[in-house]
Amino acid sequence: MNTNNNTSSTFQANLAGWNRETAFLSVGNFNNRYFEEIVKMQEDAVPNIYEELKKGPTLLVHALDKIYPNTVKCEGYVPLATICNIWLNILSKKL
Secondary structure, eight states: OOOOHHHHHHHHHHHHHHHHHHTTOSSOOOSSHHHHHHHHTGGGTHHHHHHHHHHSOOTTHHHHHHHSTTSSOOOSOOOHHHHHHHHHHHHHHHO
16 A cells, blocks of 8 residues: 555545535535545555544545445444444554
């Protein structure tokens, strides 16, 4: 995984754009160019997503669902904090 400053800057710029464009939506907008750019970064984005998850629950877990499909399977409603903790556990073993 690429963790250089350029990758981190690209991730942070895309995260800021996604947050800016979706801040006032009642649900996370995953059909968003910035979110898609984060997903396109694939594993290069993962260390940055992990750092964001450590700060608290974030809808970025949905990017992880696209980067690592079928890794976390849930049936019915699962609170965001629960899913974030599951991903934190998984990523702590990967990184």
